Ligand code: SF4
């Protein structure tokens with residue numbers, strides 16, 4: 001069995017995030033994930049503090065570690081300097097490296113995040129682009145956003161942007177040279193390998209679930225992980 | 238320890254903000270949703286204040302959204318940020334002004350990590366050189382762009398055409414602020430006023446003549462939560478947390494909301510629309526929604542810039558109620574025109590009864 005604790009200790013964020021918890025619960029009061037999910041940052045800190053390998057394996061395979069919204073409010077408030085949000089980052093990284101993330105509904109969503117945000121970074125040099133926020137997938141963006149997308153060139157030009165054009169300015173096209181540098185950075189720092197890890201484990205899971213990953217950018221597995229909500233996450237079910 | 242009165246506690250956290258010669262780091266989210274705000278920031282700095290702000294078109298995303306969605310490893314993110322430092326170094330600059338709060342938080346975290354783990358800095362230098370043959374120096378000063386506007390708030394106030402005052406009653410406008418979590422929750426000393434009483438936006442509002450109103454959930458997250466908005470199945474988290482903030486501010490009857498993060502104003506704007514559509518509920522007395530402004534829009538508005546040059550037509554909650562309260566001059570006919578003055582199609586009205594009065598379509 002892998003020594004999960006030893007693996008976690010290698011992550012700087014784990015070292016920085018875990019001091020010692022006095023179980024005061026202050027972090028839970030401000031945590032937005034604790035507000036609406038069956039989740040609380042105190043349990044995360046006290047669980048990993050036990051350094052029990054089996055408990056950690058359960059966590060790595062659970063929905064629990066995927067609820068946190070990474071706001072880092074817990075860091076501000078903790079009287080002992082713990083940061084549950086950073087411990088979560090280390091747990092999520094390890095869960096993906098070991099393929100455990102595909103064991104939970106919320107963990108499987110990493111496939112969609114890799115496909116959408118992850119690939120966009122390398123393809124465009126931006127985390128997101130206007131056309132990624134497709135109105136049909138984002139009804140909350142409202143008719144104003146439909147208007148932006150329907151008149152995209154004219155609207156961004158009116159805003160003073162340099163949308164998809166070479167040179168400087170808002171939403172400029174990032175040059176091929178800069179994208180090449182970004183790709184090289186991902187190559188030498190393990191970013192590309194990490195993407196591949198997410199993809200490989202996800203494809204394996206998709207096969208198990210009889211869902212296709214090959215039928216286009218909005219493939220069956222992607223749509224499944226992007227939209228599925230079993231409604232079992234608030235603890236009030 | 239003697240207890241500090243609340244209103245002065247912020248003075249314990251004073252950060253140094255560079256006076257001139259900034260390297261500007263753009264924000265993915267702000268460029269998408271508030272493109273004119275970045276243009277306005279540069280215009281104010283360069284044309285009103287005579288400052289030097291440079292950008293390099295080869296600047297890319299810092300990967301922040303990917304990093305906090307846990308698909309980009311920390312080493313990768315650190316090396317991408319190191320590359321931005323190298324672009325700054327190549328321009329002979331030492332001060333950064335960052336448009337994004339996620340970037341600002343990340344840069345601050347990375348510098349702190351390198352300070353505590355010098356071997357990590359050495360490793361990142363090596364990785365960046367291996368990938369790009371680039372080298373870099375550490376910035377001497379990192380500011381969020383809202384820090385810079387805060388620093389020059391009095392100069393801007395002196396040039397201002399409008400005050401944040403209700404023109405009918407002569408009373409200061411009541412303003413609620415929302416600070417992006419990553420501005421100072423991770424490193425209180427990196428934000429003006431620290432994490433609990435940040436002064437960066439309230440200082441601007443007061444300098445421009447308005448009144449800041451406290452509300453219980455002032456420090457609660459806007460509800461973005463990275464994967465909790467980005468993945469459709471998780472968006473209940475996002476809207477529920479934002480709703481918690483609206484419910485908390487509603488009794489204080491704010492005239493508008495001011496924000497410094499690029500994402501928060503988008504969520505505070507769009508989720509108001511969504512709640513109005515879903516439940517017929519709005520959080521202001523007129524049923525129009527509470528306008529949400531970026532700090533660049535705020536500064537540009539008091540300076541008398543045309544609201545449509547400021548990009549305020551890219552809000553789902555109309556800003557007209559606020560402009561009218563102050564008496565800002567604007568031409569409603571120009572709201573949906575292109576840069577050449579040609580009329581563009583006009584957005585649809587929101588479907589619900591309440592939505593109809595959200596000022597999407599000016600009549
Ligand atoms: S970072 Fe995560 S655990 Fe910490 S307060 Fe935010 S949502 Fe909660």
Ligand code: SF4
Nearest residue numbers: 021022024025027078
């Ligand atoms: S605030 Fe800190 S000490 Fe208190 S329960 Fe949370 S992690 Fe533990």
